[in-house]
Amino acid sequence: MIKYVVNRLLALIPVIFVTSLLIFWAMSLTEGDPAMMIAGDNATVEQINRIREELGLNDPFLVRFGNYMKGMLVGDMGKSYVTGKDVFGTFMEYLPNTLYLGGTAVIVAVIISIPLGIYTAIHQNTWKDTAGMIFA
Secondary structure (H helix, E strand, C coil), X not given: CHHHHHXXXXXXXXXXXXXHHHHHHHHHXXXXXXXXXXXXXXXXXXXXXXXXXXXXXXXXXXXHHHXXXXXXXXXXXXXXXXXXXXXXHHHHHHHHHHHHHHHHHHHHHHHHHHHHHHHHHHCCCCHHHHHHHHHC
């Protein structure tokens, strides 16, 4: 059993890497420039270029991705472009509420789905089964 769990965890590494790469690539294709967002509407081209250089936005894609992954491995998620706060700190601040909300949603779903599944199984191939499946 332990060997299976270890193998699954090791298989998770390339999945996380490829998923991160695809998401990072997709985000790089989106419209908008973080440097322009930070600099504001009245910024000069020089100011925008300076901010792009400070943030590493002028670096090649693979260099930016490598820096991103290096930061993620050490827990450095950078600073928010919008608030200027540390992203990891903000993440940790909202994590308890997120877990509470997610846990509550799972409990509510289980409380509703188990009785509904039993009810539809008892009334198989009837209008009650169909209604229960539509409700689900």
